[in-house]
Amino acid sequence: MNAEIIAVGSELLTPTKVDTNSLWLTDQLNAAGIEVVQKAIAGDDRVRLAALIAGAVERSDLIILTGGLGPTEDDVTRDAVCQALGCEQHFHQFLCDAIAERFARMKRAMAENNKRQAFLIDGAEAIPNDRGTAPGQWIRLPSGKAIALLPGPPSELKGIWMAEIERRVRALAPPLAIATAHFRVAGMGESDLDQLIAPVYTPYTNPVTTILAAPGDVHIHLRARCPEAAEAQRLVDELGTKIRELLGDRIYSEDGADLETAVGRRLAALGATVSTAESMTGGLLGQRITSVPDSSTWFRGGLVTYTDEMKRTLLGIPADLLSRHSAVSQPVAIAMAQAARERTGATWALSITGYAGPSGDNVGLVFVGLAGPGFADARQLHLFGDRARIRNVAATLALDWLRKKLG
Amino acid sequence: MNAEIIAVGSELLTPTKVDTNSLWLTDQLNAAGIEVVQKAIAGDDRVRLAALIAGAVERSDLIILTGGLGPTEDDVTRDAVCQALGCEQHFHQFLCDAIAERFARMKRAMAENNKRQAFLIDGAEAIPNDRGTAPGQWIRLPSGKAIALLPGPPSELKGIWMAEIERRVRALAPPLAIATAHFRVAGMGESDLDQLIAPVYTPYTNPVTTILAAPGDVHIHLRARCPEAAEAQRLVDELGTKIRELLGDRIYSEDGADLETAVGRRLAALGATVSTAESMTGGLLGQRITSVPDSSTWFRGGLVTYTDEMKRTLLGIPADLLSRHSAVSQPVAIAMAQAARERTGATWALSITGYAGPSGDNVGLVFVGLAGPGFADARQLHLFGDRARIRNVAATLALDWLRKKLG
Numbered sequence: 056m057n058a059e060i061i062a063v064g065s066e067l068l069t070p071t072k073v074d075t076n077s078l079w080l081t082d083q084l085n086a087a088g089i090e091v092v093q094k095a096i097a098g099d100d101r102v103r104l105a106a107l108i109a110g111a112v113e114r115s116d117l118i119i120l121t122g123g124l125g126p127t128e129d130d131v132t133r134d135a136v137c138q139a140l141g142c143e144q145h146f147h148q149f150l151c152d153a154i155a156e157r158f159a160r161m162k163r164a165m166a167e168n169n170k171r172q173a174f175l176i177d178g179a180e181a182i183p184n185d186r187g188t189a190p191g192q193w194i195r196l197p198s199g200k201a202i203a204l205l206p207g208p209p210s211e212l213k214g215i216w217m218a219e220i221e222r223r224v225r226a227l228a229p230p231l232a233i234a235t236a237h238f239r240v241a242g243m244g245e246s247d248l249d250q251l252i253a254p255v256y257t258p259y260t261n262p263v264t265t266i267l268a269a270p271g272d273v274h275i276h277l278r279a280r281c282p283e284a285a286e287a288q289r290l291v292d293e294l295g296t297k298i299r300e301l302l303g304d305r306i307y308s309e310d311g312a313d314l315e316t317a318v319g320r321r322l323a324a325l326g327a328t329v330s331t332a333e334s335m336t337g338g339l340l341g342q343r344i345t346s347v348p349d350s351s352t353w354f355r356g357g358l359v360t361y362t363d364e365m366k367r368t369l370l371g372i373p374a375d376l377l378s379r380h381s382a383v384s385q386p387v388a389i390a391m392a393q394a395a396r397e398r399t400g401a402t403w404a405l406s407i408t409g410y411a412g413p414s415g416d417n418v419g420l421v422f423v424g425l426a427g428p429g430f431a432d433a434r435q436l437h438l439f440g441d442r443a444r445i446r447n448v449a450a451t452l453a454l455d456w457l458r459k460k461l462g
Numbered sequence: 463m464n465a466e467i468i469a470v471g472s473e474l475l476t477p478t479k480v481d482t483n484s485l486w487l488t489d490q491l492n493a494a495g496i497e498v499v500q501k502a503i504a505g506d507d508r509v510r511l512a513a514l515i516a517g518a519v520e521r522s523d524l525i526i527l528t529g530g531l532g533p534t535e536d537d538v539t540r541d542a543v544c545q546a547l548g549c550e551q552h553f554h555q556f557l558c559d560a561i562a563e564r565f566a567r568m569k570r571a572m573a574e575n576n577k578r579q580a581f582l583i584d585g586a587e588a589i590p591n592d593r594g595t596a597p598g599q600w601i602r603l604p605s606g607k608a609i610a611l612l613p614g615p616p617s618e619l620k621g622i623w624m625a626e627i628e629r630r631v632r633a634l635a636p637p638l639a640i641a642t643a644h645f646r647v648a649g650m651g652e653s654d655l656d657q658l659i660a661p662v663y664t665p666y667t668n669p670v671t672t673i674l675a676a677p678g679d680v681h682i683h684l685r686a687r688c689p690e691a692a693e694a695q696r697l698v699d700e701l702g703t704k705i706r707e708l709l710g711d712r713i714y715s716e717d718g719a720d721l722e723t724a725v726g727r728r729l730a731a732l733g734a735t736v737s738t739a740e741s742m743t744g745g746l747l748g749q750r751i752t753s754v755p756d757s758s759t760w761f762r763g764g765l766v767t768y769t770d771e772m773k774r775t776l777l778g779i780p781a782d783l784l785s786r787h788s789a790v791s792q793p794v795a796i797a798m799a800q801a802a803r804e805r806t807g808a809t810w811a812l813s814i815t816g817y818a819g820p821s822g823d824n825v826g827l828v829f830v831g832l833a834g835p836g837f838a839d840a841r842q843l844h845l846f847g848d849r850a851r852i853r854n855v856a857a858t859l860a861l862d863w864l865r866k867k868l869g
Contacts, residue, residue, distance in 0.1 A: 067501075068497075068498045068499070068500075068501065069488065069670065069672070070485050070486070070488040070492065070674075071485065071672060071673075071674050072485075072487035073480055073482075073485065075480075078477050078478065078480065079477070081475065081476065081477040085476075087469065090475075092505055092507065092510060093475075093500065093501065093502065093503065093504055093505065093510060094474075094475065094502065094503040095502045096500065096501040096502070097500055097504070098499055098500065098508060100499065103499060103500060103521065106521070107500070110513070114510065114513070119557070130775070162486075172809075185519070190830040198634045198689075203747075222574070233654030245532070245534075246533045246534065246573050246575065246576065247573065249533075249534045249575075250573050250574075250575060253534070253535070257535070262721045265472055265473060265476070266473075266534075266536075267473045267476075267479075271837065276476075292476075298475065298555075308783055322667065331745070331766070333745070333748075334751065335752075336751040336752075337748045337749050337752025337753070337757070338738070338740070338744075338745025338746060338748025338752070338764055338766065339745060339749040339750065340764045341740075341743040341744045341746065341748075341768075342743065342749050342853075344744065345742075345743075345744025345745070345768060346744070346818050346849070346850065346853075348819070348821075348849060350744070350768070351768055353767050354744070355768060355771070355772055356765070356767045356768050356770055356772035357744075357745055357764075357765075357766035358763070358764075358765060358776070359738070359748045359763050359764035359765070360763045361748075361752060361757070361758055361761050361762060361763050361767065362762055364762070364807075365762055365763035365806060367805070368762055368805070368806075368807075369765070369805065371796065372610075380513045380844075398775070398776065399772060399776070400771075401774075412604065413611070413755050413756070414755075416790070419568075421500035426837060430688060437569050439567075439568045440593065440617065441593070441617050442753070442755060443753065444617065445616075446749075456787055
């Protein structure tokens with residue numbers, strides 16, 4: 056069973072306005088076992104909207120329209136649905152009375168144009184809207200497909216959904232149990248990862264595998280849907296086991312935790328702490344570690360040494376080490392991590408030094424250092440992308456190294 | 463002239479993923495005098511996507527597709543465009559060589575499936591993508607309509623747009639002169655700002671005023687479109703002058719520079735430097751200052767002191783000051799800024815200490831300190847929102863205080 060969501064309103068076609076309703080609706084629909092296969096945003100143009108609705112009705116089982124139910128000429132959703140279905144709408148006094156009553160309760164006069172909201176598409180069921188003047192409409196087509204016309208303001212939409220629409224939608228969908236798994240992997244490109252695991256997941260159409268990639272961070276979602284919960288779980292476990300075998304300790308979390316949280320939990324479990332010495336990232340690594348609530352349990356502090364002089368004075372890196380190897384070198388990265396560890400008394404310390412660009416010969420050359428009990432080393436990285444990406448991936452790989460080292 | 467934007471990728475049909483590319487593209491298209499009349503989000507389903515594209519080509523003059531150009535089987539945009547247009551695509555060695563070269567530069571092996579990205583739709587122009595492996599494609603149809611296939615990652619999309627696509631798109635649109643102005647304001651809420659300037663801008667339909675708000679940071683865009691360039695400029699100047707009078711030194715930039723850049727430029731012009739002492743923000747302030755290229759000219763370093771012990775050892779804050787006032791207090795914020803200034807030798811130093819939550823009695827209580835030549839003070843802030851927002855707004859207000867102090 057699949058659905059399309061169509062958000063109506065020219066304001067949603069401006070550079071600043073995000074359609075957040077569809078995210079919330081997607082969550083609701085997925086929970087009911089219904090997949091969202093397409094979303095659209097349409098302006099207040101009746102003809103275009105009617106064409107969009109007609110196409111959606113042909114392709115999909117359930118069409119959710121939000122917005123365009125207001126009292127003005129701009130509000131074209133009702134008209135467009137009529138045009139798409141080739142049917143009519145009529146004025147209903149009982150709807151008009153409900154709207155008038157609402158205005159009376161708010162001690163406001165009902166405007167003449169609010170009467171437009173009392174028109175019901177022939178064959179549609181009027182759905183009461185406790186939080187606004189526009190009633191929703193629910194249409195079952197002879198094919199079994201359904202169309203919902205819902206108000207656009209988020210609070211009205213959520214109210215009418217929970218009170219009235221959700222159970223109608225759930226009655227459409229065959230009862231399906233859903234099982235999910237979620238793997239997160241740092242330090243691998245999307246295509247490398249996909250090449251590794253595609254042979255394992257492509258034979259499965261259930262679970263569905265979705266791969267989401269951010270720089271240096273890839274998320275794998277599995278979702279199985281079956282009439283029986285046990286079978287959905289078995290399928291997810293079966294595929295999950297195969298993926299886990301291939302990725303091993305490259306997986307940093309299986310419960311949706313981000314890398315910072317995974318590292319923090321591991322440090323907390325070991326009673327260990329971490330500090331940082333940052334050059335190129337300017338504080339980003341510390342900022343990410345402390346983005347996790349309660350990070351004061353495992354994070355002590357950091358030294359941001361953006362110049363050679365600061366590396367000497369704040370971290371005590373010997374001047375001759377800097378002049379012999381330059382600040383972007385393996386020996387300096389090691390010395391930075393060791394110095395941060397000593398100066399903060401943390402169990403572990405991470406360092407980052409490199410060239411983030413945007414210009415220069417060595418943009419993307421980065422050294423990440425790690426020092427800990429009886430351990431000090433640094434790794435050379437070659438990163439690509441813009442300044443923000445290079446800094447962010449360097450921090451990700453630093454955190455992931457510590458995570459693996461903690462075991 | 464109108465356009466449709468189609469974002470491709472099943473991950474964009476999940477409950478958490480927002481299509482932000484289309485907002486940026488809408489801004490770019492509007493600036494070229496092109497109206498966005500519909501937007502869609504499609505999953506990785508070739509047949510559905512092809513139907514969507516075929517419909518868009520019928521309805522609209524320009525179709526912008528983003529995403530789905532990657533190397534995996536999931537990436538169906540090229541195939542879907544071929545199906546919609548009834549044409550074919552072919553492998554081109556020159557595209558494959560460019561991809562291989564890119565991998566060689568990054569010192570990585572090119573995966574076999576990256577060869578998929580070397581297929582060009584018959585009749586399409588290959589558009590180089592400096593920031594990723596997927597080239598874009600630009601198709602002019604016999605009808606004069608155009609289709610652009612662009613990469614999904616925002617940095618790649620923006621890069622290819624500015625370098626290659628923008629001028630192709632502008633060549634399609636009728637010539638309209640455009641004048642713009644751009645004011646950025648820190649430390650004011652959107653509704654406060656809007657209440658202040660709405661009486662001035664609402665009488666104007668040309669220029670169009672758009673207000674974009676992020677926490678602690680509001681951007682005001684004016685855009686006038688006229689057949690004559692001089693008239694567009696006159697209109698923008700007229701309204702711009704009125705807005706400038708109302709906002710005064712709350713405006714931190716008029717050329718699109720972000721706050722970090724505005725502060726950095728001012729420091730560079732004065733030959734001054736800055737350092738940081740951070741507690742609650744964990745390095746965020748330093749990270750933001752160093753997000754600007756060449757920030758080593760004005761940023762020296764920072765001390766991230768996340769615990770009381772670190773405040774004592776790394777910054778030398780007296781233990782009795784901490785015990786008397788607590789780490790989140792005006793005296794400690796001042797002492798942190800002074801100590802950072804002394805230890806790094808910077809002209810100015812900023813400090814941040816506070817409670818970012820998510821739980822606790824004093825979440826949102828923050829002190830920002832500033833020390834400079836003959837100056838040391840701290841301000842108390844009461845911020846709301848989640849942990850990320852509180853940290854980010856605190857850093858914004860710290861930077862804005864320094865900016866105003868620099869004059």
